[in-house]
Amino acid sequence: MEIEVLEGIFDANEIIAGENREILDRHGVFMVNLMASPGAGKTSLILKTLEGVGGGLSCAVIEGDIAGKVDSERIAEQGVPAIQINTGGSCHLEAKQVNTALKRMELEQVDLLIVENVGNLVCPAEFKLGEDLKVMILSVAEGHDKPLKYPLMFSESHVLIINKIDLIPHTDFDMESLKETVRKMNPAVEIFEVSCRTGEGLSAWTGWLKGRVETSK
């Protein structure tokens, strides 16, 4: 006997992502899901973003890593509440883990919550967390040919941040070719070129983000 099922295997995750969305809306929290490969500069960008949007916005961070709490300690040193999630080998965060973290946070005091996903350009793109924005970083050192190798991530992200632009003179990185490829895959994407090391371009990103957080209120 054949039984019709028609049920998505990620549906369970998406239901919890929807619950997260409700919790965030209830407390007026804007959530960013930040994704990139290891070493692209996720934690550096978070630290610079906290600095840039500070004053007016109160922020918190959820750090997703396979192991350790190095990143959440770096954030907490800045006086920003940070919760560490260790995925214990899993290559991405799922909505359930974020749900548990949200329940431990004092959300009524938070305007902007940044979730740093596990360093990986593949799996995090598949799992919704209930975020307002999916933001990805590509660093110059990774090369401009990455979009066609990791298409889902580039086509799903609302924002692409190109980090380490201070390295461009030392590489064959072709910014125009990168942008052209990404815009075909994802015409609505917002692109920011930054260097977390020199600070170049960061104010355009933080100014834009602040605007998004404020208009979502």
Place this chain on the structure above:
Amino acid sequence: MHEMSVVESMMGVVLRHAEQNRASRVTKINLVLGEVSSVMEEPIKFYFDILSRETITEGAELVFRRTALMARCSQCGGEFKVEEFDFTCPDCKGTDTEITSGREFQVESIEIN
């Protein structure tokens, strides 16, 4: 990379429907897998063989139906196959398009005794 937890979720869906229909055995699981889903067939089969042991799904055949990446253009309403992740509408060159298939991983049906 995350196929083991994906298989656990898949088995959850299958076992729930099997139990609702008082199945004693699941013989076949028909899956729909989009072309650009990050899930891969071979590791799914591998973990399914391990995780299905001593359940009513043990020995079930996994059948994959692959779907192509398709999008619909909101400007002209046409549906087109997306080649090389270029989401520009081939007919009207519109860029406001929405994916209609190719991303799914779904249990379409199960065959039970």
